[in-house]
Amino acid sequence: MAAEQDPEGRAAARPLLTDLYQATMALGYWRAGRARDAAEFELFFRRCPFGGAFALAAGLRDCVRFLRAFRLRDADVQFLASVLPPDTDPAFFEHLRALDCSEVTVRALPEGSLAFPGVPLLQVSGPLLVVQLLETPLLCLVSYASLVATNAARLRLIAGPEKRLLEMGLRRAQGPDGGLTASTYSYLGGFDGSSNVLAGQLRGVPVAGTLAHSFVTSFSGSEVPPDPMLVPAAGEGPGVDLAAKAQVWLEHVCEPHPGERAAFVAYALAFPRAFQGLLDSYSVRRSGLPNFLAVALALGELGYRAVGVRLDSGDLLQQAQEIRKVFRAAAAQFQVPWLASVPIAVSNNIDEEALARLAQEGSEVNVIGIGTTAVTCPQQPSLGCVYKLVAVGGQPRMKLTEDPEKQTLPGSKAAFRLLGSDGSLLMDVLQLAEEPAPQAGQELRVWPPGAQEPCTVRPAQVEPLLRLCFQQGQLCEPLPSLAESRALVQLSLSQLSPEHRRLQSPAQYQVVLSERLQALVNSLHARASP
Amino acid sequence: MAAEQDPEGRAAARPLLTDLYQATMALGYWRAGRARDAAEFELFFRRCPFGGAFALAAGLRDCVRFLRAFRLRDADVQFLASVLPPDTDPAFFEHLRALDCSEVTVRALPEGSLAFPGVPLLQVSGPLLVVQLLETPLLCLVSYASLVATNAARLRLIAGPEKRLLEMGLRRAQGPDGGLTASTYSYLGGFDGSSNVLAGQLRGVPVAGTLAHSFVTSFSGSEVPPDPMLVPAAGEGPGVDLAAKAQVWLEHVCEPHPGERAAFVAYALAFPRAFQGLLDSYSVRRSGLPNFLAVALALGELGYRAVGVRLDSGDLLQQAQEIRKVFRAAAAQFQVPWLASVPIAVSNNIDEEALARLAQEGSEVNVIGIGTTAVTCPQQPSLGCVYKLVAVGGQPRMKLTEDPEKQTLPGSKAAFRLLGSDGSLLMDVLQLAEEPAPQAGQELRVWPPGAQEPCTVRPAQVEPLLRLCFQQGQLCEPLPSLAESRALVQLSLSQLSPEHRRLQSPAQYQVVLSERLQALVNSLHARASP
Secondary structure, eight states, X not given: OGGGSOHHHHHHSOTTSXXXXXXXXXXXXXXXXXXXXXXXXXXXXXXXXXXXXXXXXXXXXXXXXXXXXXXXXXXXXXXXXXHXXXXXXXXXXXXXXXXXXXXXXXXXXXXXXXXXXXXXXXXXXXXXXXXXXXXXXXXXXXXXXHHHHHHHHHXXXXXXXXXXXXXXXXXXXXXXXXXXXXXXXXXXXXXXXXXXXXXXXXXXXXXXXXXXXXXXHTOOSOOOOSOOEEOOTTSOSOOEEHHHHHHHHHHHHOOOOHHHHHHHHHHHHHOTTSOEEEOOSSOIIIXXXXXXXHHHHHHHHXXXXXXXXXXXXXXXXXXXXXXXXXXXXXXXXXXXXXXXXXXXXXXXXXXXXXXXXXXXXXXXXXXXXXXXXXXXXXXXXXXXXXXXXXXXXXXXXXXXXXXXXXXXOOSOEEEEEEEXXXXXXXXXXXXXXXXXXXXXXXXXXXXXXXXXXXEEEOOSEEEEOOEEEEETTEESSOOOOHHHHHHHHHHHXXXXXXXXXXSSSOOOOOEEEEHHHHHHHHHHHHHHOO | OGGGSOHHHHHHSOXXXXXXXXXXXXXXXXXXXXXXXXXXXXXXXXXXXXXXXOEEOOOHHHHHHHHHHOOOOHHHHHHHHHHSOTTOOHHHHHHHHTXXXXXXXXXXXXXXXXXXXXXXXXXXXXXXXXXXXXXXXXXXXXXXXXXXXXXXXXXHHHHTTTSEEEEOOGGGSSHHHHHHHHHHHHHHHTOOEESBHHHHHHHOOXXXXXXXXHXXXXXXXXXXXXXXXXXXXXXXXXXEEHHHHHHHHHHHHOOOOHHHHHHHHHHHHHOTTSOEEETTSSOIIIIIHHHHHHHHHHHHHTTOOOOEEEEOSSOHHHHHHHHHHHHHHHHHHTTOGGGGGOOEEEOSSOOHHHHHHHTSTTOOOOEEEEOXXXXXXXXXXXXXXXXXXXXXXXXXOOOOOSSGGGOOOOSOEEEEEEEOTTSOEEEEEEEETTSOOOOTTSOEEEEOTTOSSOEEEOOXXXXXXXXXXXXXXXXXXXOOOHHHHHHHHHHHHHHSOHHHHOSSSOOOOOEEEEHHHHHHHHHHHHHHOO
């Protein structure tokens, strides 16, 4: 599939796309004789973004692509040598030159599944030096993808299933790759498509686009197209001068800008089966709407149907209601019923609040383009994922800092999702890897975070959360396609109870610890604070 | 220089990294016989970011790299054919295949200069179809670079010239390229360096990094390094077991975590001349600080000087004051004067407000690492640059939308910066390209935005703002290096008066119109609203 033919997207995530301290620590591990110690890291977040109670796991595809290609080239090693101490043992650089991910194992939440605080999105195990070096690139690839997917899922929840949501924020992204990532993962999170052509080419995201104000304002009305004639939609009969035809229709409708009409005619000649008008280059009511109607009606005479209008300024909801009224009236007056339901697309700095207004009952808006909000996630522009050491040499490790928020959960772990008899999600359980899995129908004692006592739960179903996805340098099973992951998002969200799915002040979804994991936390605490 | 050897960074900004409507408009222009009409676009922003009164122009280097390489490959044209109407004239695709930027001319604000609302950062002229296609990639390359550079300049103004500011937000960026762009342009804006190794390799940004909590917590204290011996700094005399030596010193200082000490010893063995301690993996006061002192003093005995400590949690200012006191006391007690001034580095979600506190007088913090705030610019995560058609076929064009904020200034323009006799900036003037330049010492009548009457100004100096930088497919003069642009930033900021440089509620810097440009605006308005 297209995503696999992405040499340039992949090339950007190179081994040196990392924080320098990964390389200095690598030298430290190597000097201490610990480069090959077996280590395990977990990648997770501590708080759900945007004040919500869920996030979506995303970015795995990019991580796997990065891991498969991970190798330091000669130029990379030379650069590292130039920023490390000049008397560094050359054997260290030989060690770097030989590195790859053939001894790295990754378990992951499947792309598009629900993710909750503390539950690993990735478990990465392998030689200490290598898995340390992977930290920054993996964080970079997972955090933003998951943030954008979650943001898109929220916007989809607000818009409801019917509205067509298009991401169009490429120009607001953090450079080329930010744009590509945003387009890919807002589609995964529930958008219908993107304006970003590269995301279509490389990732198979459906693309959409029509015309900008520059196209409209580039016409004065005096231009003469080399071929102004358009043949009827059925392909039979003589061609017709579309501009002249639109002029005739215009007299039925009023006195608009001739350049705008010329632009619409030019666009309609290029796209007779996909004509859309951008209505607000001059005045929507006095110019854009009449010009659109004239061209759409002229096309209609030839058997073509216009496919939409777009508004990019002003009160979008209000204008959409007025335009729909005019469409209905014109459809009746000129006996062209399809005109009544021409889709109305809107854009212009739409955030969650504006989207809720546009999606309200009775709204005549059909398509919503979202740029800045989809790409920059201004409510919270980063997810804050972390990558923490949980075990080394088979021994659990824990960061016991004085800031309780920054403490970590020790040990190699397994994670399970417990479901009720109605299929709804009850809670996630973290436990030590060697513990037996919880059993459906059996009572389980677990520790909610910060609780003084355990509580019990009897799940009707138990789902293991982390799948083995990368081992010995290779993918263990084919990754689902982007479209399949996108479907998983909607399925996952449907299993979440309304109080957890709510976007404002939701109930927190619980992630609990098994009794043995809680005991391990307590014993490491006790050992550190005598 | 390094920036030119950036095949993979450049490859990401490909011609299809664009909004689909650029391609549909291209077909519309082509069908209307206007593909080769001479057109001019301006790239500018409407409001300064972050509530300030200035921005910095940045990203030109990436734009030039993109323009030079601009060409649609066969696979690109085939993809466009797959998303455009199936009956599109094949001659259009032949036209696309032959496109390049050999007829495109770009004038630009020099990299690192001050930019104000409405003043073009780029003027792009050439065949209508090509310069339309360039819109999205140019916006993508300029907007974020300028935003990050401006953000970094503000943080530098807050921190003052002495503090060392390091960008370390790669993991919070919008994917690989967001990280690379952030590292590059935060350096341009006034940071001292970055943690991002790739920015060092590809862009020559100074890189910095030491150790993370994972390094510290990976040690239990029972590990035996293969070679625990360290030779004295002078290179003479027998090697010494550094761990044992630190243990001796530790008895002078107290009872800390043995794993943390082992980690510090391991790091010091790898970096005897660049030893830094990360103090807060367990407890700063009870463990991190004594362990650091023990290892630093042991190293000191061998003639090495520790170079710093880092804190990543808790009250950073308060802890820095306490640590400095301990350093001074230990320096006196053990007669190692250099210990008193070991730099203290801090990090942990530092925003403008937190930075102001850390930079206050008397603060003992020396180095400040900034991640999320440098990369995501959470106060305003996008700059909102636009790219607007101003002339076509030699005729001025203007978007006259009902939203006055979205109106554009017509015509091919020149821009000048007027300076007072003390070298301070007075205002920027936009005028028609064919008008004579304002003369130093001569009175000039200009129109401030929205004014009812013109005002007069007599500049002591006049600087043309836009430089011809790209013509006939090539760079017109070598671009300054990143370091030179970085120096220009500080020079430019120093010319800005304090009331414009102020970060909160600054006085707005005026961008005025020449009388002829104002008259053109008025006449186009009058023509559109009869």
